[in-house]
Amino acid sequence: MCVLCADLAGEVHWTERSMQSTTEEETSNEARRRQARFRRVRVVNRILGVYGLSIRQDLSGTQFVVSDAKGAQELARDLDQVWLAADRLAHTTVDPLDRRLLDRLEC
Amino acid sequence: MLRYTVLSGFLGSGKTTLLRRTLAAHADGEVAVIVNELAPSGVDAHLIADACAAIVEIAGGCACCDKRPELVDAMRCLLDRHERGRLLSLKHVVIETSGLADPLPIAVAVATDPVLRHHFELSSVVTVVDGLGEPSLGDYPEFNRQVMGADRLLISKTDLATPAQVQALAGRLPGQPGILERTSDAWPTLLDPPRTGGVVRSVQPPDEKAHQHAAGIASMSLNVDRALDWTAFGVWLTMLLHAHGQRVLRIKGVVDAEGLGPISINAVQKVLHRPEHVGSMPKDGRALVVIAHGLQADLVSRSLLAFQQIA
Numbered sequence: 420m421c422v423l424c425a426d427l428a429g430e431v432h433w434t435e436r437s438m439q440s441t442t443e444e445e446t447s448n449e450a451r452r453r454q455a456r457f458r459r460v461r462v463v464n465r466i467l468g469v470y471g472l473s474i475r476q477d478l479s480g481t482q483f484v485v486s487d488a489k490g491a492q493e494l495a496r497d498l499d500q501v502w503l504a505a506d507r508l509a510h511t512t513v514d515p516l517d518r519r520l521l522d523r524l525e526c
Numbered sequence: 527m528l529r530y531t532v533l534s535g536f537l538g539s540g541k542t543t544l545l546r547r548t549l550a551a552h553a554d555g556e557v558a559v560i561v562n563e564l565a566p567s568g569v570d571a572h573l574i575a576d577a578c579a580a581i582v583e584i585a586g587g588c589a590c591c592d593k594r595p596e597l598v599d600a601m602r603c604l605l606d607r608h609e610r611g612r613l614l615s616l617k618h619v620v621i622e623t624s625g626l627a628d629p630l631p632i633a634v635a636v637a638t639d640p641v642l643r644h645h646f647e648l649s650s651v652v653t654v655v656d657g658l659g660e661p662s663l664g665d666y667p668e669f670n671r672q673v674m675g676a677d678r679l680l681i682s683k684t685d686l687a688t689p690a691q692v693q694a695l696a697g698r699l700p701g702q703p704g705i706l707e708r709t710s711d712a713w714p715t716l717l718d719p720p721r722t723g724g725v726v727r728s729v730q731p732p733d734e735k736a737h738q739h740a741a742g743i744a745s746m747s748l749n750v751d752r753a754l755d756w757t758a759f760g761v762w763l764t765m766l767l768h769a770h771g772q773r774v775l776r777i778k779g780v781v782d783a784e785g786l787g788p789i790s791i792n793a794v795q796k797v798l799h800r801p802e803h804v805g806s807m808p809k810d811g812r813a814l815v816v817i818a819h820g821l822q823a824d825l826v827s828r829s830l831l832a833f834q835q836i837a
Contacts, residue, residue, distance in 0.1 A: 433800055434760035458757045458837075465836045466761070498761065502768035514769040515762055515829045516821070524832040 432497035434459065453480060463501060469523045470509040474501060527647045528608065530601075530619040531716045532632050534672045535654035537625030540682030542574065544654055544706065545622055548716045549577035555615040557717070558582075560600050562589040564624040579613055580604060588624050590631040597621070598635055601642050618649070618717050626668045629653065630675045630775055630794050637797045648792070648799055650677040652716055654706075655699065657683040657692050674745060674817050675775055675794075679703035680714065700745055746823035748814045748830060753784040755837035762833035763791075763798070766826075771796030773821060779814035782807055 435452065456476060460483070463474050467485070474485050483495040485504040493504035505513045514520070535541040549557060558580040564587065575581050582600040587593040601619065608616045623629055629651045636642050653676035673679065681703050684692050696703050704714055759781065767774060777793040788807045791814065792799045816826055 433798055434757075434764060436800070455757060459761060462758050462761050462833075462836055466765070466833075498764040499768065502765055512769055513765065515765040515833065516769070516825050518825075521825075521829055521832045524836055 432499065434498050456480065459498070463498070465524065466513070466515075466520065467505055469520050470505065470511070470513055472505055472508055528605070528617060528619065528645055529649040529717075530621060530636060530646050531649045532629045532651045533620055533622045533654070533716060534627065534629035534651060534676065535623075535625065535682075536656065536666070536669045536672065539625070539654045539656040540706070541622055541625075541654050543682065544652075544680065544716065545620060546574055546577065548620070549574055551715060552618075552717065553577060555579040555613070556617040558604050558613065558616055558619045560584065560589075560597065560604075560619065560621045562593065562597070562622060562624045562627060564588060564626055579616055580607065588627040589621070589635075590623070590627040590629070594631065594635050597632060598639050598642065601636060601639070601646065605642065605645050619646070620716055628668060628671045628675070630671065633794045634797050637794065637799065648794070649717065651675055652678045652680065655679055655681050655695065655703065657681045657687040657695060657706075671775070673699060677778070678714070680706050682706045745815060745817045746821075746826060748816060748823075748827050750781070750814065750830070753782045755834055756783040756786055756789075758833045758837035759783070759830075762830055763793070766829070767793060767796050767798065770818065770821060773819045774816065775819065776817040777814065780804055780807055781814060 435456070460474055460476060463483075467474055471488050472485060474483050476482070477484050477494065481496075483497075483501050484492055485495055485501055485508060486492045487508045491508055493508060495501040495504045502513055533541050533545060545559065549559070557578050559574060559578045560582045561574070561584070563583065563585040582603065584593050584596045584600060589597040604613065604616065604619055607613045621632060623632060633648055633651060636646055637648065653672045655673070679699055679701060681692060681695060681699075684706060687695075706714075763777070767777075772795070774793065774795060777791060777798075780788050780790050783789050786803075788804045789801045790804045791801055814830075816823075818826075
């Protein structure tokens with residue numbers, strides 16, 4: 420548990436696991452994790468933007484903050500929770516097979 | 527991590543025979559068995575009781591539905607005995623399902639249990655098909671789900687059927703089913719994980735992009751001709767399972783991740799097992815197999831590529 424925010428350390432989501440070799444992982448694990456998380460936020464923002472939502476990392480870099488245009492926010496620990504939060508904020512199911520989404524991504 | 531295999535097959539298909547052959551080849555206390563019987567009492571447990579490290583019988587219902595809590599309890603019991611040193615050599619648990627059970631909810635039950643998921647890893651889902659004549663895919667949804675959910679299909683009773691019968695049956699099943707020959711010493715063992723390219727080959731229809739079955743379950747093969755961006759792939763896959771997890775029976779295959787190499791993917795419904803590095807890509811291409819109910823292959827393929835474009 421984080422002594423500052425009382426956040427319970429959960430299981431590492433599979434998208435957050437480093438798939439580098441063990442040797443590379445040892446050298447710069449934390450830096451790689453942050454880089455990968457930054458890239459993930461960039462990709463997810465392209466998708467959530469279609470639904471009028473956005474995502475950023477929280478200050479500790481351990482959680483995501485999903486927001487709508489009116490300022491409503493939800494915290495999410497991993498991508499599974501991001502999509503659940505996005506459903507609630509967008510009042511619809513965010514769907515990767517949504518033709519409107521695919522049209523926008525293919526532009 | 528301990529490993530577990532889900533052994534499936536329709537009523538009377540030859541599951542127990544295959545299990546006994548496997549246990550005979552591994553008589554060193556490394557394998558425990560959970561036998562699920564639809565009937566209030568069965569004989570399978572008696573047939574194999576002496577050949578394995580431990581046996582637990584779950585009778586009077588299917589472990590995929592009403593007996594799922596008992597299955598989880600049985601797995602926890604075996605884990606507890608292993609950790610207390612009573613089953614010290616235990617490495618593998620085989621779950622022999624009832625003839626009408628759907629194997630995937632069983633794999634999901636173990637993979638989502640808060641205790642078991644940290645100690646057990648799915649080795650494979652193996653389905654035995656009766657060589658003397660399978661039930662019609664459309665008539666029995668249970669059989670359909672057993673076939674479509676399998677990592678490996680094995681045809682039994684081939685000594686009783688004619689070669690033409692076996693060949694015709696193999697042609698009707700997806701992928702390249704294995705043949706169990708009674709006289710052969712080289713039976714496949716249930717304990718081998720199909721972690722390599724065999725995962726893809728085992729379910730990919732030979733000459734169709736999407737293989738539609740009567741019950742509305744389609745097996746689609748997404749052929750990707752380039753390395754995938756791992757970040758975008760993770761975003762896509764989590765979102766797909768979020769929106770359509772109830773309709774996705776399996777996603778399996780090996781993807782070529784850019785800068786990381788071949789990585790095996792194995793999802794059962796909404797649960798994705800930990801991706802792992804594998805030695806090489808399958809010989810027959812970079813295919814990701816999605817077995818789902820009511821999803822359009824072209825739309826899934828388009829979506830995967832669109833997500834790759836924004837990486």
